[in-house]
Structures are given as C-alpha cells and as structure tokens.
Amino acid sequence: MVRTLLSDEVWQKIKDIVPGKEGDRGRTAADNRWFVEAVLWIGRTGSPWRDLPVEFGRWHTVYMRFARWRRDGVWQRVAHSVAGEGEIEHILIDSTIVRAHQHSAGALKKGGPQAIGRSRGGLSTKLHLAIDAIGRPLRLILTEGQAADISCATELIEGLRAQAVIADKGYDANAFVQSIRAAGAKAVIPPRSNRISKRLYSRALYRTRNLVERFFNRIKHFRRVSTRYDKRADSYLVFASLACAFGPLVQL
Template structure:
C-alpha cells in the first residue's frame, strides 16, 4: 500500500482565500484552468520540502505543469498582490515595524541564470556562494516586504529596497546597528518615523536607545527562523531572483494565514 507524501495541505478556508486572487488573475478567455487547488498544494510542497521539481509526487499532477503554473503566477505578481492585500487589511498591529537581513547559502546548481549571477541576487561572502534576504515585518512578527541582493551587499541598500514601498507607514522602526547611518535616520525622521537603532561605536555624537523597546527586535529573528522552516527558503536552489522571491513570498503568506486563523 502506497503512502501519500501529501502533508500540510491547504484547509478549505485557506484555499477560499487564495482562489479569489487566482480567479482575478486568470484571463477571461483563456484555456480551461487546471485543478488550481492541487497545483497550489504542489507548489507549497516544493517550498516546504526543498525538493527538486522533478521529484514532485504524482498526486499533485505532472511536475512540469505545476512548475509552469508557478512561473506564470510568479511573473504575473500574484504573490505580491496577496501580500499587499494582507498588509492593507490592517488586521494586525503595524505601528511598530522592524527590518533586518539574513544570508542564505546558494546551492551550486542555482548558478547559471540569465543576465549573470549578480543580477539574480547571487554574491560571494564569508559563507561562500550566497544571497542576502532583506525583510520588513510588522508588530505581530509577520513579513510585510522582502527583497534579495548578493550576499555581500550592505544593509544600507537593503533598507532602501524594503522601505521604499506603498506599505502602511510605521510610527517606530527597530533595526540593529548595521542600519546606523545619517541617511537612514534622516529618511525616517522626514517620514515622521522614530528610528530605534543602536549607534556604531565609532560615532562621536551618541543618541540614546530605548532598550526595553529594542528587545522586541527578536520578533524579526523569529520570523526568519519561521521562514527558513521552508527548505526552499533556507537554501537557495532557484536560478532566478523571481522564483526565489516567489518562494519567500509564498512562505510569508502562509505565516500570515496561520496567524490569522489562530
């Protein structure tokens, strides 16, 4: 008797949430759609297990069809639309926000994408062949915006990537001293945001930090840990930046829905 490899499938409520975005994206005169619920579960299975697409269990359908649908949805911006809708719902507190970055190893088979490795978010750092994930989260510890750069990229650039967006503006922004720069502080002050960022030791003019408030920054570290439970995020196997960001967004969406269902 064969054992099903399908685990952690969507609930009816989770599918109902995704379905309206998928139907809104579908061309009205296009071909009859596949079983999108099964396809989406197959994509979630790949994200969770980190398996190659060719190893997708047959119960999800033909692997190449699931992969092509993943690419269509990714390039059409489906995952970004869903995350944007979740952020705009204001269902969780977002006056307090945090940013941070983490470096993930890239598998050697991820190399070889078109336009060269730097444009696909690959670089060389102490960890070797790596990609850096930049993340912005809300007060509930849920992802709001993510982006990627080569592993050796400064956090200053990551700040511009995740904060330059039409997301709900924070009242307070927590970040570690890697974001301590005059430009970052001036940008936040111009937007009426209070930056809670420890100062570098080389700074002559010191600014006090609310340590009690700063302790809440552990939420962003915990968010990274939850994202990396998806093995397709913990190690980068994708050649293109779009696909890797797609898996980060997919995992972020599932974190949101699990939080809202509790």
C-alpha cells in the same frame, strides 16, 4: 498521501484572485487549490521539480504553470492577500544570508543579475525583510550575499507609515535615521560604538526586535528558502514571499 498545508480559511482569501476561476476568460481551472498545494510542497521540502509526487500531476506541467503565474505577478498577489493589510504600529527590519546551492549558479546572462554573490562561506544571496509589530510581512528584497544591510534600508520602509522603525546597529547611518525622523517616526537603532555623540533610543522597544529574527527562523522551515536552489532570482523570491505569507499560518 502527501501532507497538505492550505486551510479552508486561507484558501477563501486567495481563491478569487488566482487565474482560471469561474468567469475568467479561457478554461476554468478546477484544480487551482491543488496546484497551490503543489508549489507549497516544493517550497517546504526543497525538492527538485522532477521529484514532485504524482498526486500533483506531471511535474513539468506544474512547473510551467508556476512560471506563468510568476511572470504575471500572481504569486505576489497571493502572498499579499494572505498577509493582509492593517494599521502599522512599528516596522522591524533585518536581513539574513542564504547559502546558494551549486545548482543555483549558471543562469543565462541575458536574464540580468540573479542576486547571487560571494560572501563568507561561498556563493550566497541575502533576504532583506520588513515586518510589523504583529509579525506581518511588509516588504521583501533580494540582493547578493555581500550587500550591506544599509543598502536596502530606505527601500524597505519607503512609503510605509509607522510610529517607530526598529533595527540593529548595522542600520545606524545618519541619512537613514534622518529619513525615518522626516517621516514622523522614531528611529530605534542603537548607535555604533565609534560614534562620538551617542544617540538615545528606546531599549524597551528595541527588545522587540527579536520578532524579525524569529520570523526568519520560521520561514527557513521552507527548505527551498533556507537554501537557494533556483537559478532565477524571481523564482527564489516567489518561494521566499510565499514562505513569509504562509509560514506563520501553517504547521510545518
């Protein structure tokens, strides 16, 4: 018997936003919970789809349904619902490089860029993340591994209201700091060593930045996130989003 991850409490949060529930057009999907478990199993173990345990059904049928939900934006709604909403006190941002497995290369060019680049160590992709002070994921962006952290900084916090934005010195850029202040927030970012005029920042608040680093450690327990096997960027982003939403809630 495979180990499951979904608690009754978490399932209650998402059961009414997935397709196939009672009242939807088409055939009712009585196995929605078991299907979500199957996708979480793939994400947690990093296994190929063909190795999906038979208890979950035919692997190809499960994959096609996964792809259909990906196309329709269902997984993003699921992740958002699990994470929940609330007032944001502080925003913490950072990025992490993920090694891309050789199986992730070779996506069709007509699909556009697939967020795989070259950095130290070979093929890689990078996850840019914003969380709040209680460890709730706010925004996730995928780029090539060689992309600079600052390249996604503004997009990570755009439209989010908070008292402070906390980041390491890789985000120390005048334009970004000014955009934070223009939004009415404090920029808790240590200045680079080559700055002539050193900017003051709250060292006490900066010490909380380890929350985002611990968050990355947590979601990388999902092996399909810690190593990228998916050729398509949107498929990998689905697993990363699910890990962000479910990772803090489950025992891995």
